[in-house]
Amino acid sequence: MIDRARLAELFERERRNFAERNPRSAAAYENASHLFGRVPMTWMNKKAGGFPLYIHGARGNRVTDIDGHEYIDFALGDTGAMAGHSAAPVVDAVGHRIFEQGGITTMLPTEDAEWVGAELTRRFGMDVWSFSLTATDANRWAIRLARALTGRPKILFHSYCYHGSVDESLIVVGPDGEGMSRPGNVGAPVKVTKTSRVAEFNDLEGLENQLRHGDVAAMLIEPALTNIGIVLPDPGYHEAVRELTRRHGTLLLIDETHTFSAGPGGATKAWGLEPDIVVIGKAIGGGIPSGAYGLSGELAESILARDDLDLVDMGGVGGTLAGSPLSVAAMRATLEKVLTDSAFEVMIETATVFTHGVQRVIDEYRLPWSINQLGARAEYRFATPYPRNGTDAAASADGELEDFLHLYLANRGILLTPFHNMALMCPQTTIADVETHHDVFEQAVRELLGR
Structure with missing residues (x-):
């Protein structure tokens, strides 16, 4: 369903916007000549925008970068900050x-x-x-x-x-x-x-x-x-x-x-x-x-x-x-x-709202995608039905589409886990945060489909 020429055009627009929004992060990356791969750990080079965002601070489910932007963080350190940043x-x-x-x-x-x-x-x-x-x-x-x-x-x-x-x-x-x-x-x-x-x-x-x-x-x-x-x-x-x-x-x-x-x-x-x-x-x-x-x-x-x-x-x-x-x-x-028993109840309820909202967009726009939920985390995949094993899941990956969505969301103040389309809830994540994601996610889908 995705017009690849349109995807490439939108992606280049988002990269330009990312560079314009984040000059200090771009400069910090360019000046990092004493780090292997220019980053403290090489997986930080999973960067759809051409360079990583540099963190200034983080509290709860919010991250701020050195260019002064605040993000709703659904990555949460790829689970490491599931308790929320600096609880x-x-x-x-x-x-x-x-x-x-x-x-x-x-x-x-x-x-x-x-x-x-x-x-x-x-x-x-x-x-x-x-x-x-x-x-x-x-x-x-x-x-x-x-x-x-x-x-x-x-x-x-x-x-x-x-x-x-x-x-x-x-x-x-x-x-x-x-x-x-x-x-x-x-x-x-x-x-x-x-x-x-x-x-x-x-x-x-x-x-x-x-x-x-x-x-x-x-x-x-x-x-x-x-x-x-x-x-x-x-x-x-x-x-x-x-x-x-x-x-x-x-x-x-x-x-x-x-x-x-x-x-x-x-x-x-x-x-x-x-x-x-x-x-x-x-x-x-x-x-x-x-x-x-x-x-x-x-x-x-x-x-x-x-x-x-x-x-x-x-x-x-x-x-x-x-x-x-x-x-x-x-x-x-x-x-x-x-991360108490009661905190998990709220986190799982919030993730369920996230899952239902993404599924609504998938259904409304008849996308050949799917989403699975595991308690407080959810992830969409560019395949339907959702793959049942790792090899099929790997085959369903679409790096260009994934990078576009990650960059589109980041330019509008939302972070997903950079390696895949995972969203994790922490105790501080609100329904309003989830709805903000859904609004931006649907906007990205509409642009992709030219609607």
Whole structure:
């Protein structure tokens, strides 16, 4: 339905407007000669406008840039700021730790850590917890424990999953139906098929074929794919995954870092899942680097009883700054006072309004698009029906159209997650903010269709 010549013309207009609106950001990017790729982290180069916006400040669901523009932020640090930017209880807890108590990092425990562990147990059901600074590290350490427990070498993933920069996870289903390195994988230490197996999301036959090899220590999954659109499970899929993994002696690791949006206990609690290990990161620290993995008591006892494993010094399951007083204080404040059960109710209600509004536009203009919701987050995809697996979701991507919509929205004060069309609600997001998005989104659609 999209006239590509018209799309290109509109996109160039939006790029010109972006450059005119943001001269200070453009200059800052041009002058950043001592940064790899001109940015602090290379993924900041996902920039539809030709250069990234430079932040001046952020509070709640609002971001201001150095050119003085304010944005309604639906990106929220790609989930890292799901509690809202600089939530007051988190700022207070961090300030108390730094200025009054002292001790940002000490390699000594605090009493807050037990509170956080108990709260994570209430939410996700795992008996004991260990902390990290990122979900990527939590995944890496959980994978090591799974290999030690089972004596098996390989980890099984869904194609086009997202588990941070875990080496083993960068595997997709190739044209022949077997695993291959994900396109763009940088400097893989070994061929990924030596460490990993892969199956399509919602493909139970393909999953069982991989488990039959008998070499899979653990299956590491997102309950719904979240970084290639929101790909939701078919009815009964997770029950079958749990039955198959148990039958084949494979541990089930669930990464809730993005699916935490499903509710206060993530999809694990919302959908009644039964993992052996749960990983979570980003949002639980309210913006302060934080992550955690939780184990069943039985698995923890099995690991701790092993005298051949170094769990204290150089065994590969810890980092110097992990579980620091600062990080743990931020986690406690976030879980106790910000991302509460009642906050999730409001966030999910707001996301439902977002979803219905986007669906109305899709229906009214008869667009071949679709939208899925996962609790407090929603994402539209340029396909209908919504893809059921990662490979089909990847094939539905339209970089030109995505860049245009992101830029059009940004020029009118709205930010989506730059990697895809994800909108996340935080406790401060209002229905009025959502309606503002819908007005601008519909305006963009009308211009695209020449109406």
